[in-house]
Amino acid sequence: MKHLLLTMALAIALPGLAMAVTPLSYSTAGGAPVQAGEVEVSARFARATLPNAPVGGAYMTITNKGAEDDRLLGATTPLGPVTLHAMEMSGSAMTMRPLPDGVPLPAGQTVTLSPSGTHVMISPLTSALVQGETLDLTLEFEKAGAVTMTFDILALNARTHPEAEPQ
Template sequence: MNRFLKQSLAAALITAAGISAALAHGFTVGELKIGHPWAKPTVAGATVGGGYLKVTNEGKTDDRLVSVTTDRAPMAQLHEMKIENDVMKMREVEGGIAIPAGQTVELKPGGLHVMFMNLPQPFVEGEKIKAKLTFEKAGPVEVEFVVQKPKADDAMGDHSEHAKP
């Protein structure tokens, strides 16, 4: 392989690694690994927004995500969306979200998620929303939700269309 081709390949790999690192971000508290917290952009006047992430419990003891707080929303709740008898139902998860030992729990559109409520201003694509996740055993951890558009398969559970009355 000639020198120019090697240099081009090396530059492409470095760029790809940088993009991958920028898209994937994670946080750790105790035995819990929090992978890529993200939130959907919201429209002007929206009063709620959705937040998503993965939590992997690498320990031998079950834990539980019990709360989320942020300065960007006066209230944040742990929610579940599901379809019952052909009707979409959304409700706050009482007692938090279980994170069983040795397992990964994903908060994603159309299922478990964080509901940011009473938003004073929209979430704008590209910004980072600082938040604190609190776990029953591992304790608190500061994270950042990257505001980004959802992938095509993440369309369910979009709260960005909810506007103020």
């Protein structure tokens, strides 16, 4: 928010200065919370993939601290096209469906994107997600805007970010 206010102040003070508007960017570790408007994103991680795997997933906890609903509309990464998906049981089979309208973020509530649930899918991947490295992902929110943040790449079978687990 401070970056946005500074950009706006400079634009007003120096109207002749051409400034490109870009998403805010954070390089903090995936578990550290990042604020985007009234939305806080924490416990960010992706799962490592095998070398030629065509698909990767990213997961996080999103808390809408505002008084109004927001929505995660989508995401982008240099590693390939991104879509939002939900996995759910249908009878005895797990099914996956795209979420073209995004993920609702009700005011004052927390939404968790997790393996075998709602998640960010990167497909096809341009390169493998390697455990111990990081993934930069830009999230686009309906009201909070765009924010680029770092996701830790954890083990193939990771279920949560270590900083999200109870101590």
